[in-house]
Amino acid sequence: MPTRIEQLFPKLKDQKRAALIAYVTAGDPSPERTPGIVAALERGGVDLIELGVPFSDPIADGPVIQAGAERALKAGTTLRKVLEMARTIRKTSEIPMLLFTYLNPAMRYGFENLGRDAKAAGIDGCLLTDLSVEEAAPYVASMRASGLDTVFLAAPTSTPRRLELVAQYSTGFVYLVSRTGVTGERTALSSTLEPLLAAMRTVTKLPLAAGFGISTPEQAGAVARIADGVVVGSALVRLIGENASDAQLESFARSLREGMGRE
Amino acid sequence: MITSQPDASGHFGPYGGRFVPEALMAPLEELERAYQEASADPVFQAELADLLHNYAGRPTPLSYAKRLSETLGGAKIYLKREDLLHTGAHKINNCLGQALLCRRMGKQRVIAETGAGQHGVATATVCALFGLDCTVYMGEEDMRRQRLNVFRMRLLGAKVVGVSAGSRTLKDAISEAMRDWVTNVNDTYYLLGSALGAHPYPVMVRDFHRVIGLEARAEILQREGRLPDAAIACVGGGSNAIGLFHAFIGDENVRLIGVEAGGRGAELGQHAARFSGGSPGVLHGTHSYLLQDADGQVTLTHSISAGLDYPTVGPEHAWLHDRRRAEYTSVSDAEALAGALRLARTEGIIPALESAHAVAEVIQRAPAAKGQIFIVNLSGRGDKDTDIYRENLPELDADTN
Numbered sequence: 001m002p003t004r005i006e007q008l009f010p011k012l013k014d015q016k017r018a019a020l021i022a023y024v025t026a027g028d029p030s031p032e033r034t035p036g037i038v039a040a041l042e043r044g045g046v047d048l049i050e051l052g053v054p055f056s057d058p059i060a061d062g063p064v065i066q067a068g069a070e071r072a073l074k075a076g077t078t079l080r081k082v083l084e085m086a087r088t089i090r091k092t093s094e095i096p097m098l099l100f101t102y103l104n105p106a107m108r109y110g111f112e113n114l115g116r117d118a119k120a121a122g123i124d125g126c127l128l129t130d131l132s133v134e135e136a137a138p139y140v141a142s143m144r145a146s147g148l149d150t151v152f153l154a155a156p157t158s159t160p161r162r163l164e165l166v167a168q169y170s171t172g173f174v175y176l177v178s179r180t181g182v183t184g185e186r187t188a189l190s191s192t193l194e195p196l197l198a199a200m201r202t203v204t205k206l207p208l209a210a211g212f213g214i215s216t217p218e219q220a221g222a223v224a225r226i227a228d229g230v231v232v233g234s235a236l237v238r239l240i241g242e243n244a245s246d247a248q249l250e251s252f253a254r255s256l257r258e259g260m261g262r263e
Numbered sequence: 264m265i266t267s268q269p270d271a272s273g274h275f276g277p278y279g280g281r282f283v284p285e286a287l288m289a290p291l292e293e294l295e296r297a298y299q300e301a302s303a304d305p306v307f308q309a310e311l312a313d314l315l316h317n318y319a320g321r322p323t324p325l326s327y328a329k330r331l332s333e334t335l336g337g338a339k340i341y342l343k344r345e346d347l348l349h350t351g352a353h354k355i356n357n358c359l360g361q362a363l364l365c366r367r368m369g370k371q372r373v374i375a376e377t378g379a380g381q382h383g384v385a386t387a388t389v390c391a392l393f394g395l396d397c398t399v400y401m402g403e404e405d406m407r408r409q410r411l412n413v414f415r416m417r418l419l420g421a422k423v424v425g426v427s428a429g430s431r432t433l434k435d436a437i438s439e440a441m442r443d444w445v446t447n448v449n450d451t452y453y454l455l456g457s458a459l460g461a462h463p464y465p466v467m468v469r470d471f472h473r474v475i476g477l478e479a480r481a482e483i484l485q486r487e488g489r490l491p492d493a494a495i496a497c498v499g500g501g502s503n504a505i506g507l508f509h510a511f512i513g514d515e516n517v518r519l520i521g522v523e524a525g526g527r528g529a530e531l532g533q534h535a536a537r538f539s540g541g542s543p544g545v546l547h548g549t550h551s552y553l554l555q556d557a558d559g560q561v562t563l564t565h566s567i568s569a570g571l572d573y574p575t576v577g578p579e580h581a582w583l584h585d586r587r588r589a590e591y592t593s594v595s596d597a598e599a600l601a602g603a604l605r606l607a608r609t610e611g612i613i614p615a616l617e618s619a620h621a622v623a624e625v626i627q628r629a630p631a632a633k634g635q636i637f638i639v640n641l642s643g644r645g646d647k648d649t650d651i652y653r654e655n656l657p658e659l660d661a662d663t664n
Contacts, residue, residue: 056560057434057546059441060284066428078558103282103545108559130282130545134272155286157448162289180286181446 003124004096005149005172008047009207009228018224020045020257021209023100023233025052025068026085027077028240035088040246041236042095044253049089050127050231053082053101060102060129062184068237079105079114083121090122098151098172099126111139115146125149125172133165140169151175154200156192167204173229174200176210185234186213189222197226217259224260232256264513265588267579273462276585279578281461283441283548290448295463297368302470307363314359318392319349321356321474325482325638330609331626338632340625341491342612342641343479343507352615352643353472353503354385354456360471362389365452372396372447375454376440378405378433378499379570379617380412381643382456387421395452397421400439404431405569412647430563433499433573437547457500458577461548465577472506479638480510487636493518493628496640497620498591499535499570501577503642508589518590521580522624524566525593531556535564536593537576538584546574551581567596567651568616570643594623600655602626603645615643616651 012019022041026034038049054069054077061069079101086097099118106114106128118126125148131139133152143150149172154163157180166174176197179190193210200208209229214220216235223230239252273279281291301307315321324347328340345353365373373395377383383399390397399416403425406413416423429435437460444453458468476494483491494511496504498521511517526534534540537552544553546561554562554574566572583589594602599616602623607613614622618641625639645652653660 056429057438059438059547060445062442073560080558104553104555104561105559107545108555108557129284130548132281132283132285132288134288135280135282153285155284155289157286157289159289159292162285166285177284177286180448182442 001147003147003149003172004094005048005098005124008096009173012047018227018260019047019209019229020220020253020260021048021050021211021229021231022046022236022253023050023052023231024236024240025054025065025072026082027054027072027075028068028237029071030075031077031081031085034085036246037240037249038089038095039093040250041253042093044250045257046253048096048098048229050098050100050233051082051086053079053099053105055102055105058102060182062182062234064185064234064238064241065183067241071241079109083117083123086121086123096124097122099123101128103128103131111142115142115148119146119148123148125151127151127175129153133169136169153177154196156180156196160199163200164203167200167206170206173207173209174204175231176200176208176227177212178210179213181212183212183234185215185238189213189219193223194226217255220256221259221261230260265515267509267512267583269462269466273466275579275582277543278551278581279462279465280550281548282545282550283461284445286445286448291461291463297364298463298467301364301367307367311360311363315356315474319355319359320347322478323347325479325486328610331606332629334609335626335629337629338635338637340629341483341636341638343475343638344641345475345503346612346614346618346641346644350381350385350388351646352381352385353475353506354382355388356474356506357456357468357471357502358385358389358454361454362393362395365395365454366393368452370450370452372451373454374398374400374440374443374451375456376400376433376436377456378436378572379568379615380405380409380416380647381570381615383421383423384412384415384419386454386456387416387419390421391419398443399423400426400436400443402426402431402433402436405433405436408651409569409647410650432569434561441547457502458505458579459500459547459549459575465549465579468502469505469509469579472502473509475503475506475640476508476510479507483636483638490514490517491638492632492635493520494638495520495522495621495625497522497571497617497642498576498580499573499617501580503640505577505579507640508583512588519583519588520624521589521591522620523591523593524568524571524620525595526565527596532563533565534593535566535571535573537574538591539593549575549578551575551578567599568620570615570617571620592624594620598623603652612641613645614641615645616648618642
C-alpha cells in the first residue's frame with residue numbers, strides 16, 4: 001500500500017502545485033507543544049511534516065536548528081517520545097509525516113524496532129542526514145519491511161554516479177539540498193538548485209523536493225515553480241524559538257503557501 | 264601474520280566507514296583518490312621525507328629512561344621522543360603530509376579542529392610554511408585551558424574560532440569544522456587531526472604517523488637486539504597510538520596498550536574511557552566505540568587533558584580492541600598528574616598531560632615487569648599545560664618555595 005507521502009505528490013500534481021513541507025524539531029520547545037504546532041501548520045496549508053528527532057551533535061544543521069535541538073533535548077525529548085507525539089498527531093490528522101534525524105539515535109533504537117514502532121505510530125517515512133547510501137542497506141531493508149519510505153539527500157556536489165545511487169535508495173521523494181552548507185535561512189536562493197534538479201530528473205521519476213536556505217514566501221514561490229516540493233525549516237524553528245504562538249505559526253505557513261501560488 | 268588494513272570502503276571489520284551528509288560524500292571520494300595517487304607517487308613521498316627530516320626534526324630519539332626505570336625497579340622504559348619534534352608534538356607528522364596533499368589538490372584554504380591546541384598549532388605552522396589560509400576551530404573551554412596554544416596559532420597567522428556549543432571541547436570543534444567544510448567544500452581542505460572521522464581520514468592520518476613505530480621498532484632492535492614487550496601510548500582520537508602501534512601489529516609478542524582518560528571517575532560524563540564506558544555508535548563520520556546514553560545521544564566527557572577529552576575513538580582502535588590485538592585501559596586525572604611530576608623529577612622531561620597518561624600507565628606496570636622492555640610514546644611536551652599544572656600543583660607555585 002502506498003504511504004501517505006507517495007499518495008501526496010500525485011494528488012498535488014493534479015492540483016498543479018508543489019508540496020509545502022515544514023520541518024520542526026519534535027519536542028521544541030516541549031513535547032506537549034508539538035502536536036499543536038503540527039496542527040497549526042496543517043491549518044496554514046502545510047502538506048507534509050518533517051518531524052525532527054533532536055541529536056546532541058547535529059553536524060548538518062546551522063545555529064537555528066542546533067538551538068531547537070538543544071531546547072528539545074533539554075525538555076526530555078527522545079526518539080521514543082517523538083513516536084508518542086506522532087501517535088498523538090495521527091489521532092486527528094492524516095498529514096504525511098517523515099521522521100528526520102541523524103543515524104546514531106536510530107541505530108541505538110534498532111532499525112527493525114524503529115521501522116515497526118514508527119509505522120505503528122503513523123509515521124510514513126524516514127530520512128537520516130548522515131547516512132550515506134553506501135552504508136544504508138540494513139536500514140533500508142528494515143524500513144521497507146515495515147512499509148516506510150526512505151528519503152535520501154542529493155547535493156550540488158553529488159556526482160552523476162551518486163545521484164543514481166540516491167535515486168535507487170529513495171522512495172516517496174528525493175530531498176535536494178539546494179546549496180552546499182548547513183541548514184539555515186539565506187537572503188538569496190542558490191544558483192546550484194536548477195542544475196541539480198535537471199540532473200536528478202534525468203535519473204528518477206520520483207518527486208523532487210528542495211530545502212536548505214528557503215525561508216520567505218518569495219523564495220518558496222521561486223522554488224515551487226521548478227520543484228515538486230519546498231522545505232522550510234529554520235525559519236519555523238526560529239519563530240518557535242522566539243515563542244511564536246500556534247496562530248502565528250499558522251499565519252506564517254499560510255504566507256508561504258500563498259507565496260507558492262493558490263490552489 | 265596479523266595485519267590491519269581497512270576494506271575498500273574504509274571499514275575496519277564492523278567499524279569505520281563513511282557517515283556524513285551527502286554533500287561531503289563526493290569530496291571525500293575526491294580526497295581518497297588524491298591520497299591514493301599521492302601515496303604511490305615517489306616525488307610526494309620524497310618531499311614529505313625531506314620535510315620530516317629537515318623541518319620537523321625526524322627521526323626522533325628513543326631515550327632510555329634510566330632513572331625512571333631504576334627507581335621503579337622493574338622494566339626497562341624507553342621513551343619515543345615525539346615531544347622533541349618541531350611544534351612540540353607528533354601532530355606535525357600528519358600536518359606536513361596533509362598540507363602537501365592540500366597543495367597537490369589545489370586548495371588554498373585550510374580548516375582544522377583542535378582540542379589541546381597541538382594539532383591547531385601544527386596546522387597553523389604548515390599553513391604558514393605553505394602560504395595557505397588557515398582557520399582553526401576550538402572549543403571555548405579548551406581555549407581557556409590551552410591559552411598558550413591559542414596565542415601560538417595566532418602568532419603563526421591562523422584565525423582561531425571559538426566554539427560555544429555543547430561541551431565546548433574537541434567534539435564541538437570537530438562538529439563546527441565539519442559545518443564549515445560542508446559550506447565551503449569547493450575551495451577548502453579539512454585537515455583533520457586524528458585517526459578518526461570518515462574514510463579516508465583514519466587510514467591517511469595513521470599512515471602519516473606510522474613513521475613513529477617504524478623508527479621505534481628499528482631502533483630498539485638495534486639497541487636491545489630484540490623487540491619490546493609492550494608499546495604504550497595515550498588514546499584520545501588515537502593518532503599517536505596508532506602511529507606507534509602499527510609497525511608492531513604483526514609482532515604478536517609485543518603487547519599494544521592504549522591509555523584512555525579515566526578523568527574523575529567511572530560515572531558517565533566524568534571520563535573519556537570509550538572502551539570500558541561506551542558502546543558502538545556513529546559520530547563525526549565513523550562507526551566506533553562511543554560514549555552515549557540509552558537514547559543514542561552523545562554524552563559529555565571529562566579529562567584534565569584536552570587532547571583526550573573526546574567521546575569516540577578512531578575506528579582502527581575499535582577493531583584492534585575487538586580482535587584483542589591491542590588492550591585499552593585508563594588512568595585518572597590524578598594519576599596522570601603524578602606521572603607527569605615523576606617523569607619531570609626523574610628524567611628532566613615535562614610531558615604533555617595527554618602523554619602523561621601513558622607515563623602513568625607504565626609507572627603502574629613497570630615494577631612487576633623485571634626483565635621486560637617497554638616503549639612509551641611521549642607524544643608531546645608539557646609547555647602548553649603549564650597553566651593546568653600550576654592550577655593543580657599550587658604547593659609548587661607559592662612564593663615560599
